Amino acid sequence: MIVLDKVTKRFGPKILFENVSMQFDPAKRYGLTGANGAGKSTLLKMLEGNEDTDTGSITIPGNLRLGVLKQNHFEYDQERILDTVIMGNKTLWDAMQEKERLYAAEMTDAVGIRLGELEGTIGEENGYMAESEAAELLVGLGIPTDKHESKMNSLAGGYKLRVLIAQVLFGKPDVLLLDEPTNHLDLESIRWLEHFLTQEFRGTLVVVSHDRHFLNEVVTHIADVDYGTVTVYTGNYADFVDAKYENNQRAAAQAATAKKKVAELQEFVQRFGSHASKSKQAQSRVKQIDKLKEEIESRGPKRSSLVRPFIRFEFDKPSGRDVVRLEGISKTFHDDKGKEIVVYDNVSFNVNRGDKIAVTGPNGIGKSTLLKLIVGGFAGLDEDTKHDGLQSETGEIRWGHETSVGYFAQDTHEALNRTAAGMNAFQWLYQWDKLRPQEEVRGTLGKLLFSGEAGLKQAATMSGGECARLLLAKLVLLKHNVLILDEPTNHLDIESIEGLLDGLKGFNGTIIFVSHDRHVVSELATRIVELRPKGNGKGAEIVDFGGTYDEFLEREGRDK
Structure with a gap:
C-alpha cells in the first residue's frame, strides 16, 4: 500500500496539491486523470522519489519493487536491445555485470567466493532465463527476434518506447508507474499492453493516459487530479465520468x-x-x-480545471466527388549506410468526398509517409505546409476539383517553431489570413482555449498540448474542405480530444488521419486503410475496407 499523508506541492504561486491524503491499494489499477498542468506527472515523480513534497509525506514499503517507465528515449542508445530490457531488473543486471568483470580478472579465492555468491543471486533472479523472457516481452511488443541483438539507436522513437516498456515489465515490479505509455505505440501493441496489464500483471498500477479506450480497458479506479486535490472513483474512465456528473x-x-x-x-x-x-x-x-x-x-458542485475547447471545422465550398487519386506511387529512403529502404512500390488508391479514412498499421510501416506524399501532391499548399510534403518517385497523385487541403503535422513543436520566431499565439495565427477580421481570429483562439492573456503567450514557449491546439486553430480559421491529420491527439488531454472528436465528427468534408487512439479511430473512421508488409519485402501494401474500425476488426477476426 502506498500512502499519501497531508501532501502539499507548489510550483511558484501555483498550488498543485494541498493537504492531500489518500492511498493506492495493492492489486488495484489506477488511472490518473486531469487537465494538462493539473499535476499528474508531478504526482508520478513524487511517487517514484524524483520530486519532493513541500509538506506531508508519501510512504512506500521498502520491500515493494517500483517500476517506472523512462521518458529519456536516448539514454540507452549504445546498449544492446536485449540488455536494455534486462536492465529492468537492477539486482540481476548488476550481478551479471560484476560476474563478467570478475571472470576477466585474476582468479583468487576471494574472487571465487564472490563468483559463487553472484551465481546464487543470478539463480534467485531467474537470470538463466533472462534473455528468453526479455525476448518474449519484445516480440509481444512488436519487435522481431532478428532485431534483439541490435543497438537501441537502430530503432525509431516509437520502437524505443516499446523497449522501455519491456524494461519496466521485465523487472516484475510490485508497483508500476506509467506516464503516457501508449504514445507512439501502434494499435496492435496497445492491445498487447492492455492484455498484459489486465491478465498478467498482479501488482499496483498507476498510469497517466489521455487514451480513453485504454483507461476503460485497463483501470479499476480513477484518481482524478483537479484543483489541488485527488479524488478516487471506483471503476474505469466511463464509470468515473458518469459518477462525477451524477455527484455534481x-x-x-x-x-x-x-x-x-x-x-x-x-x-x-x-x-x-x-x-x-x-x-x-x-x-x-x-x-x-x-x-x-x-x-x-x-x-456544492465542485469547480473543475477541465475545460473542453469548442472546435468546429467548416468550409465555404465543397470539393468535387473525386477528392484525390494515387496511382502507381513509389517511395524509397536510404539509411545511414546507404542501404535502400522501399516504403511503397506501385501503390494505388482513391479518396471520395466525405470519406473519414483512418490509416492504420504497425509502427515504421509508412503511415506518416503516406500522408506526406498525399500532401506533397497538392499544388495549393501554403509555404509552411510545403515543408512537410514528400514527392513520389513514380506514379501520379491527382487532386480533384475545388479541393482545399489542411495538414496537421505529428511533430507539433517543429511545425510551430519554424514559423513562430518572436510571435505570440495571436500573431502566429493572424499571419495565415491577414484579410480576416482580427475579432474573428481572437474568437477562434478563444474557442481553442487561448482567451485573454493566453492569446499573447509566446508560441516558442508553448507546451505540447498548447502547440496542438494552436495548430488546430489554424485549420479551423482557414476552412479547408480536406483535412489530413497525423496523430492530432498526441499531447491533448481527454477533454481536448473529445472537443476535437466532436468537431471532426461534425465536419462535412473529407478526413484522412493517423491516430493510435482507439477511441478516436472507432468513433470517427468510416473507412479503414491498413498498411501491411508485402510478402516480397518491398514496402507496404494497402488493405482497403469500407466500414468502421470495429467492423474491420470483426472481419479480420481480431479482438476488439
Missing part, C-alpha cells in the same frame, strides 16, 4: 434547495429583525443562514 448534479440540486431556504430565512430576518418580539427568532435564523452557506460552499 446531486450537489447542484442540494445547493439549489439550500439557496432557496437561505432566501426564505433572509426574508424573515429583513422583515422581523427589528421587532423585539421576533429578534430571538431572527438571530436563530441568521445562524441557520451561516450554516447553510457553509454547506453550500463545502458540499
Whole structure:
C-alpha cells in the first residue's frame, strides 16, 4: 500500500496539491486523470522519489519493487536491445555485470567466493532465463527476434518506447508507474499492453493516459487530479465520468434547495429583525443562514480545471466527388549506410468526398509517409505546409476539383517553431489570413482555449498540448474542405480530444488521419486503410475496407 499523508506541492504561486491524503491499494489499477498542468506527472515523480513534497509525506514499503517507465528515449542508445530490457531488473543486471568483470580478472579465492555468491543471486533472479523472457516481452511488443541483438539507436522513437516498456515489465515490479505509455505505440501493441496489464500483471498500477479506450480497458479506479486535490472513483474512465456528473448534479440540486431556504430565512430576518418580539427568532435564523452557506460552499458542485475547447471545422465550398487519386506511387529512403529502404512500390488508391479514412498499421510501416506524399501532391499548399510534403518517385497523385487541403503535422513543436520566431499565439495565427477580421481570429483562439492573456503567450514557449491546439486553430480559421491529420491527439488531454472528436465528427468534408487512439479511430473512421508488409519485402501494401474500425476488426477476426 502506498500512502499519501497531508501532501502539499507548489510550483511558484501555483498550488498543485494541498493537504492531500489518500492511498493506492495493492492489486488495484489506477488511472490518473486531469487537465494538462493539473499535476499528474508531478504526482508520478513524487511517487517514484524524483520530486519532493513541500509538506506531508508519501510512504512506500521498502520491500515493494517500483517500476517506472523512462521518458529519456536516448539514454540507452549504445546498449544492446536485449540488455536494455534486462536492465529492468537492477539486482540481476548488476550481478551479471560484476560476474563478467570478475571472470576477466585474476582468479583468487576471494574472487571465487564472490563468483559463487553472484551465481546464487543470478539463480534467485531467474537470470538463466533472462534473455528468453526479455525476448518474449519484445516480440509481444512488436519487435522481431532478428532485431534483439541490435543497438537501441537502430530503432525509431516509437520502437524505443516499446523497449522501455519491456524494461519496466521485465523487472516484475510490485508497483508500476506509467506516464503516457501508449504514445507512439501502434494499435496492435496497445492491445498487447492492455492484455498484459489486465491478465498478467498482479501488482499496483498507476498510469497517466489521455487514451480513453485504454483507461476503460485497463483501470479499476480513477484518481482524478483537479484543483489541488485527488479524488478516487471506483471503476474505469466511463464509470468515473458518469459518477462525477451524477455527484455534481446531486450537489447542484442540494445547493439549489439550500439557496432557496437561505432566501426564505433572509426574508424573515429583513422583515422581523427589528421587532423585539421576533429578534430571538431572527438571530436563530441568521445562524441557520451561516450554516447553510457553509454547506453550500463545502458540499456544492465542485469547480473543475477541465475545460473542453469548442472546435468546429467548416468550409465555404465543397470539393468535387473525386477528392484525390494515387496511382502507381513509389517511395524509397536510404539509411545511414546507404542501404535502400522501399516504403511503397506501385501503390494505388482513391479518396471520395466525405470519406473519414483512418490509416492504420504497425509502427515504421509508412503511415506518416503516406500522408506526406498525399500532401506533397497538392499544388495549393501554403509555404509552411510545403515543408512537410514528400514527392513520389513514380506514379501520379491527382487532386480533384475545388479541393482545399489542411495538414496537421505529428511533430507539433517543429511545425510551430519554424514559423513562430518572436510571435505570440495571436500573431502566429493572424499571419495565415491577414484579410480576416482580427475579432474573428481572437474568437477562434478563444474557442481553442487561448482567451485573454493566453492569446499573447509566446508560441516558442508553448507546451505540447498548447502547440496542438494552436495548430488546430489554424485549420479551423482557414476552412479547408480536406483535412489530413497525423496523430492530432498526441499531447491533448481527454477533454481536448473529445472537443476535437466532436468537431471532426461534425465536419462535412473529407478526413484522412493517423491516430493510435482507439477511441478516436472507432468513433470517427468510416473507412479503414491498413498498411501491411508485402510478402516480397518491398514496402507496404494497402488493405482497403469500407466500414468502421470495429467492423474491420470483426472481419479480420481480431479482438476488439
